[in-house]
Amino acid sequence: MAFDSFSAFIAMEGHGPYVWACYAVFFVLMVVMMAGSVRSRAAIIESCRRGYEFQADKGKVASAPASSASFARVNVSQD
């Protein structure tokens, strides 16, 4: 240890507020950025899932009277 006691470690000979303010801002911003990135990925996965489920439901409704219709639905890849 470079310090004699825990209070000396916190005080850092008067430089404590500067050092700890830097570390606090650094860790808060890093954690916010990391958590935010994970959450936005989860959000896009969730919105995709809802979109696919909605499409699937619509597909069921549309395909029910399809037997009486004369046209065939063609699936063309969109990519």
Place this chain on the structure above:
Amino acid sequence: MWQFFHKLGSPKWFFGISARFMPWLLAGGILLLMAGVVWGLAFAPKDYLQGNSYRIIFIHVPTAFMAQSVYIMMASAAVVTLVWRMKLADVFVKAVAPVGLVLTFLALFTGAVWGKPTWGTWWIWDARLTSMLILLFLYGGVIALDRAINDEKSAARAVAVLVLVGVVNIPIIKYSVDWWNTLHQPATFKLTEKPSMPAEMWVPLLLSVLGLYLIFGWLACVRMQTEILCREQRTRWVKEFVMKGRV
């Protein structure tokens, strides 16, 4: 070779491969960063001139170093976007620009707080500080330009051009401490010379730089995956991933 290059550009391939690396990047990054920070804060000897305020270096140098290397990575990706029109390169630029912005802000903030007890002022219009501020604005400009253009392809090209124009700022930041008479101290690490500080100071600094690098790698993967999912949501593989949880 070309097959590999094409594979590298495929968002689906990247999605699968990045998922495998990500836990290691995150675990390794946190471990190294924590080791560097704890060592630097509690065990490294204090500086004979600056006292304990120098302990800010263990986050100031990593963030400043990363802020610049993220920009260089973005510029390399911008070249790939313009020359080969590789989608993944553009995804990278968009995904990491906000990370670069935060890192640059952190470098400026920790520098300002360090400057107060060391130089007696929070801010000075010094060459190194001013060129770092320009880097912050460049990151902001890239994000703003990307959001301002709706068409994906035009946005990709405009952003790539802006990133490449801004790359001139990087050597200015790097050499500002040599070219001009600045308050800022010269580089801590040089490839050609031994560090000017003792090993108990530069080893923890190196650890935290490497740790932040790995954490950046993880962040880039998460954010690129988000961007890929957003762009490719009409494809079959994204549907399979979302519904079944695997690529």
